[in-house]
Each structure stands twice: as C-alpha cells, then as structure tokens.
Amino acid sequence: MRNFDEHSITDAVRERVANAKNPRVRQISDALVRHLHDFIREVEPTQAEWEWAIDFLTRTGHMCDKNRQEFILLSDALGVSMLVDAINHRLPGDATETTVLGPFYVQEAPEVELGADISPDVEGQPLLVTGSVRRANDGPIAGAMVDVWHSDGDGYYDVQQLDETRGITMRARLRTDAGGKFHFWTIMPAAYPIPNDGPVGQMLDAQGRHPYRPGHVHFMIGAPGCEPLITHVFVAGDEYLDSDVVFGVKDSLVRPFEELPAGTAPDGTTVKEPYRHLHYDFALAPARS
Ligand code: BEZ
Ligand code: FE
Numbered sequence: 076m077r078n079f080d081e082h083s084i085t086d087a088v089r090e091r092v093a094n095a096k097n098p099r100v101r102q103i104s105d106a107l108v109r110h111l112h113d114f115i116r117e118v119e120p121t122q123a124e125w126e127w128a129i130d131f132l133t134r135t136g137h138m139c140d141k142n143r144q145e146f147i148l149l150s151d152a153l154g155v156s157m158l159v160d161a162i163n164h165r166l167p168g169d170a171t172e173t174t175v176l177g178p179f180y181v182q183e184a185p186e187v188e189l190g191a192d193i194s195p196d197v198e199g200q201p202l203l204v205t206g207s208v209r210r211a212n213d214g215p216i217a218g219a220m221v222d223v224w225h226s227d228g229d230g231y232y233d234v235q236q237l238d239e240t241r242g243i244t245m246r247a248r249l250r251t252d253a254g255g256k257f258h259f260w261t262i263m264p265a266a267y268p269i270p271n272d273g274p275v276g277q278m279l280d281a282q283g284r285h286p287y288r289p290g291h292v293h294f295m296i297g298a299p300g301c302e303p304l305i306t307h308v309f310v311a312g313d314e315y316l317d318s319d320v321v322f323g324v325k326d327s328l329v330r331p332f333e334e335l336p337a338g339t340a341p342d343g344t345t346v347k348e349p350y351r352h353l354h355y356d357f358a359l360a361p362a363r364s
Contacts, residue, residue: 085112131274138273142234144178148275151175151321152284170211170360174306174323177293178270179224179232184246190342192260193247199228199262201350202332203340207256208296211358215255219298219359222248223259225291230267258342263332263351264290266315279320286320289313292353301359308355330355 079087085108092104120128138145150156156175164173187193208219224246226232233244245264251257268286271279279286290310297303309316309324311331316324332351340346 135274154322157322168212171357172325186248194245205258206355216298219251222295225264230265287315289315
C-alpha cells in the first residue's frame with residue numbers, strides 16, 4: 076500500500092494497528108489514530124506549528140523529575156485528569172464525590188492522635204476540622220485511616236519549601252474513633268496557583284487563563300472493604316470556586332469554614348483568638364470486586 080493522501084492515510088494506519096494481539100491495545104490504538112488524524116485535519120497545523128508542538132512536549136518531559144510531574148499537570152489543566160476521575164468514580168448511593176490527587180501528596184505522613192495540632196509551628200488562623208467516616212448508605216467506620224494535607228495561608232505546601240526548614244507539616248494521618256469520628260487542629264489554607272513556571276504555565280498564559288485553585292483541604296480515606304476515597308473539601312465563598320484551573324470543584328465538596336470568636340471550641344479546647352471550623356461527613360463506596 077502506498078500513495079496515501081490526507082484522507083486515505085487514516086484507514087491505512089488503522090489497518091496496520093488492527094493486527095495488535097491485545098484487544099485493548101487494538102481498541103486504544105484505533106481510537107488514537109482516528110481522533111489524532113481528525114484533530115490534525117481540523118486544525119491544519121503549519122510545519123512550524125507542528126515543530127512547536129513537538130518542542131512543547133519535549134520541554135514538558137524535560138520539566139519532569141521526582142518532585143515535578145509536568146505531564147500530570149498538563150492533564151490536570153486540560154481537564155483530562157478530572158475526566159478520567161469521573162469515568163472511574165461513577166459512585167453508588169450517597170458516596171462522597173472524588174477529585175484529583177494533586178502533586179503534593181506524601182506517602183507515610185506521620186500518624187497523630189485525634190485532636191492533635193498538625194501544623195504547630197506554622198503561622199496562620201487556627202482551624203478546627205471535625206468529621207466522620209461511614210460506609211455509603213450504611214453506618215460509621217471505626218479505625219478508618221484519614222490522610223489529610225493542605226497549603227498554608229500563603230498557598231504553599233510544606234514540600235514546596237525548598238530549604239526544608241519547616242519539615243513535614245500541614246499533613247498527617249489519623250484513625251477514626253469507635254463512632255467513626257475524627258478531629259484535628261491546623262491552620263486555614265489559602266487559594267494558590269499550580270506550579271506555573273514551566274510549559275503548562277505558558278499554555279495557561281497563552282489561553283488567557285489564571286493558574287489558581289480555590290482554598291481546600293485534601294483527604295484520602297481508606298477502610299477495609301471500601302474503595303479508597305481521594306477528595307478535597309473547598310472553602311465556601313472562595314473567589315476561584317467557579318474557575319478552578321484543574322476543574323476539580325463539585326458543589327457537594329464545598330463547605331463553610333465557619334468563623335468563630337475566641338472561646339471554648341466544640342472539642343473543649345480554649346482558643347485565645349478567632350478561629351475557623353470545618354465539618355465534613357464522608358461516605359465511602361464499597362470496594363469493587
Ligand atoms: C492540588 O490541589 O494540590 C493540585 C492539584 C492538581 C494540580 C496541582 C495541584
Ligand atoms: Fe491542593
């Protein structure tokens with residue numbers, strides 16, 4: 076076969092990949108060729124634009140190392156990560172909705188007692204987080220592992236502190252009590268820009284988009300017999316709720332971080348300054364068989 080033109084080349088490539096032994100490889104390759112060729116036919120890139128695109132992907136790859144994954148960021152900023160998340164979390168019943176993991180998760184954060192302050196040396200407005208974990212359409216889960224992490228009041232995570240003077244903070248793991256409840260103290264997180272000093276930042280700029288995510292606290296919750304839940308709770312009223320750069324906001328995940336005066340907090344702690352209180356009840360979907 077030869078003499079392909081801009082129309083016949085697509086079927087020629089499809090025929091070639093139809094020999095793949097693995098049916099999933101065959102299906103994905105066929106769809107990739109069809110959509111990629113249609114995309115090229117639609118935008119009709121000049122040779123210079125095509126070279127620019129190859130250079131963009133090359134720079135995206137060069138930006139990746141053990142601390143930075145520019146390809147995931149690209150997927151996030153193009154809404155692909157949330158699309159994959161939605162397809163993989165068609166959840167049953169009243170299970171809590173999911174969002175992206177993001178790049179700032181750290182495995183094996185320190186396990187702390189219920190009621191602990193997880194950011195003792197970080198300046199910021201005190202925040203009490205209370206909540207519970209149960210099975211969807213069912214009762215509380217004792218001993219569920221609640222992994223939390225968030226930014227500081229300037230929008231930075233501990234792992235973004237290059238001199239590492241702060242160490243591990245604003246993150247921890249806690250286990251729910253016999254009634255499925257948990258609580259901890261920390262500081263208010265703030266809205267922040269995703270890392271935008273690389274190709275993804277340049278893309279956002281060219282598309283006339285801001286790089287911000289609304290303020291949020293990340294949760295990863297696990298319990299036997301349940302699907303692990305990866306989600307965030309967003310700060311009600313944040314100015315970026317409707318324009319989150321990674322398209323992660325869902326109404327069911329927005330809660331007031333209530334402003335409260337100094338005094339005795341719901342967990343009995345005496346607080347000397349005005350503080351905030353977030354409460355969220357999580358429901359985990361049953362594990363897929
Ligand atoms: C985050 O919320 O930590 C995050 C998610 C996606 C991209 C960048 C940051
Ligand atoms: Fe985050």
